[in-house]
Amino acid sequence: MRLNTREWGSGDRVAVxxxxxxxxxxxxxxxxPVLAERGYRVVAVDLPGHGASPRGADPAxxxxxxxxxxxxxxxxxxxxxxxxxxxxxxxxGLAVERLKPGRAIYSDPAFRLPxxxxxxxxxxxxxxxEATREQIAAMQPGFPADEVDxxxxxxxxxxxxxxxxxxxxxxxxxxxxxxxxxxxxxxxxSFLVPPxxxxxxxxxxxxxxxxxxxxxxxxxHLYDDFMASIDDWL
Numbered sequence: 001m002r003l004n005t006r007e008w009g010s011g012d013r014v015a016v017x018x019x020x021x022x023x024x025x026x027x028x029x030x031x032x033p034v035l036a037e038r039g040y041r042v043v044a045v046d047l048p049g050h051g052a053s054p055r056g057a058d059p060a061x062x063x064x065x066x067x068x069x070x071x072x073x074x075x076x077x078x079x080x081x082x083x084x085x086x087x088x089x090x091x092x093g094l095a096v097e098r099l100k101p102g103r104a105i106y107s108d109p110a111f112r113l114p115x116x117x118x119x120x121x122x123x124x125x126x127x128x129x130e131a132t133r134e135q136i137a138a139m140q141p142g143f144p145a146d147e148v149d150x151x152x153x154x155x156x157x158x159x160x161x162x163x164x165x166x167x168x169x170x171x172x173x174x175x176x177x178x179x180x181x182x183x184x185x186x187x188x189x190s191f192l193v194p195p196x197x198x199x200x201x202x203x204x205x206x207x208x209x210x211x212x213x214x215x216x217x218x219x220x221h222l223y224d225d226f227m228a229s230i231d232d233w234l
Contacts (some may be wrong), residue, residue, distance in 0.1 A: 004052035009035035009036025014079035017044035020086030024051030048161035068094035092174035120170035
């Protein structure tokens with residue numbers, strides 16, 4: 001599936017950005033321009049069922065492997081940098097051997113989508129589709145007001161079928177190997193990467209950094225701290 005992309009800059013180096021569930025390329029509205037100023041041509045995708053990308057004809061179009069294949073069809077090969085957040089981190093992990101970025105940054109990645117009280121975590125996301133401004137602000141107390149506006153805009157263009165289709169994959173392990181220099185950036189605390197998993201990632205060769213006080217969407221909750229955390233990897 002060919003995906004819709006949003007671009008910033010025209011530098012010689014390419015950076016690929018992959019968003020999380022319920023979001024779109026719009027979530028990188030602050031990150032993309034700054035990377036462009038650093039000399040990158042930035043290519044941010046809308047995953048299938050998100051933003052302006054096509055909707056899947058059946059749930060298989062929203063499987064983790066299908067998401068990775070769609071990204072590979074839609075971005076330049078061998079970018080200098082690739083960043084994936086949450087579901088985007090899982091997607092990047094499944095694509096990384098074929099994408100061959102110079103460096104990979106996984107921001108609070110969903111390598112292991114959890115099952116909570118017997119319910120796939122992704123099933124719970126569908127309820128957020130009709131969230132109001134007040135509900136988003138309550139659910140994301142660290143969001144600046146402009147990020148609440150962005151969240152409302154992205155939810156309008158999100159197919160809840162993506163969350164339901166991912167349910168069968170909750171409880172599975174999609175942790176990649178660090179086949180390129182790889183950093184895992186964590187929220188504080190991270191509900192997706194608890195301390196024992198973080199230790200495992202370090203032992204497997206990932207560099208692991210925690211952004212103190214950050215919520216799950218690190219680049220939107222604490223943008224300045226997000227950028228400071230990855231600055232030496234850019």
